[in-house]
Amino acid sequence: MAYETEDHETQYCFPAINSSCIKGKRSKYEYNIMYVFVSLLSVWTVFLNLLVIISISHFKKLHTPTNLIILSLAVADLLMGLIIPVEGSRQIETCWYFGDTFCNLFMIILGLVFPGSLCNIVLIAVDRYVAVCHPLQYPRKITTTKTLIGICLSWLCFSTYTTTLINNNEYFDTSLRTDMCYGECSLVGEFAWGVIDLFVSFIFPCTLIISLYLRIFYVVHQQVKVINSLMKGGKCVTEGSSRRKSENKAALTLGIIVVVYMLCFIPYFICSISVNSSTTINVLTWVLYTNSGLNPLIYALFYPWFKKTIKHILTLKIFQPASSLVDIFTEHQ
Numbered sequence: 001m002a003y004e005t006e007d008h009e010t011q012y013c014f015p016a017i018n019s020s021c022i023k024g025k026r027s028k029y030e031y032n033i034m035y036v037f038v039s040l041l042s043v044w045t046v047f048l049n050l051l052v053i054i055s056i057s058h059f060k061k062l063h064t065p066t067n068l069i070i071l072s073l074a075v076a077d078l079l080m081g082l083i084i085p086v087e088g089s090r091q092i093e094t095c096w097y098f099g100d101t102f103c104n105l106f107m108i109i110l111g112l113v114f115p116g117s118l119c120n121i122v123l124i125a126v127d128r129y130v131a132v133c134h135p136l137q138y139p140r141k142i143t144t145t146k147t148l149i150g151i152c153l154s155w156l157c158f159s160t161y162t163t164t165l166i167n168n169n170e171y172f173d174t175s176l177r178t179d180m181c182y183g184e185c186s187l188v189g190e191f192a193w194g195v196i197d198l199f200v201s202f203i204f205p206c207t208l209i210i211s212l213y214l215r216i217f218y219v220v221h222q223q224v225k226v227i228n229s230l231m232k233g234g235k236c237v238t239e240g241s242s243r244r245k246s247e248n249k250a251a252l253t254l255g256i257i258v259v260v261y262m263l264c265f266i267p268y269f270i271c272s273i274s275v276n277s278s279t280t281i282n283v284l285t286w287v288l289y290t291n292s293g294l295n296p297l298i299y300a301l302f303y304p305w306f307k308k309t310i311k312h313i314l315t316l317k318i319f320q321p322a323s324s325l326v327d328i329f330t331e332h333q
Contacts, residue, residue, distance in 0.1 A: 062305065118205050268284040
């Protein structure tokens with residue numbers, strides 16, 4: 001780690017190489033604050049999402065289609081947490097010390113995790129749309145097997161898309177670019193590929209998510225009015241109405257995750273297209289990274305089962321015989 005010297009002399013990433021990039025000038029205090037933030041964010045994101053992954057994987061009662069999508073989202077967020085230190089080093093040092101090969105690999109991982117997270121948000125929206133708008137068809141249309149296949153296909157498609165995008169665009173290959181100094185790792189693509197990526201990774205999924213949730217909120221509003229009118233009239237709420245109320249609550253809870261993600265995601269993409277300020281882009285990038293550590297907090301606030309599974313994990317009760325069969329929805333604390 002290097003920071004600005006007292007005489008403010010220019011520092012290079014690789015002093016022995018003539019084409020080396022120039023290091024950004026920061027004080028020792030700035031370096032320490034930024035590295036502490038990056039370290040805490042990485043540990044926080046990895047730890048909380050690991051709890052989500054263990055919870056859903058271990059407890060049989062949580063093996064539902066909706067929770068499998070949450071598990072997939074947690075895996076994407078966990079990967080994000082693992083690469084945060086690398087991204088932190090790249091932005092804080094303003095130098096890339098890990099070579100061209102790892103730079104290309106790092107860009108592929110970034111290109112997979114970001115759209116992979118958004119794809120899981122799309123799957124959540126589709127799942128809630130069917131559950132709320134077509135409740136009678138939900139058990140038949142959305143099964144555990146179909147959900148697993150959908151999750152695997154989505155990861156496979158985005159892996160293939162990201163790899164193809166980078167391998168077929170020479171501007172993504174840092175070893176072939178002449179406009180870069182030595183010690184830089186950045187993603188600058190051709191205009192045509194940029195337009196394609198904008199549509200595939202932003203416009204289409206966001207439009208689909210917003211459309212589905214507008215429909216969901218409309219149906220939820222109508223169903224709440226019906227249930228409230230039945231209760232005011234002194235009529236008994238049927239089991240079907242109670243189930244719809246439960247599905248609506250789940251839709252609203254997951255809707256919060258969708259809204260929080262979109263609030264972090266949309267400004268980043270809009271500014272990356274229209275704003276030339278690297279400082280603004282960097283700040284919004286870290287907002288997007290921070291989102292990966294927010295989802296488990298939302299689960300903890302709105303899902304009682306998550307609080308119970310955390311207690312089981314942290315107290316090591318998951319190692320007890322038949323602990324995976326515990327009914328965490330009805331178990332007494």
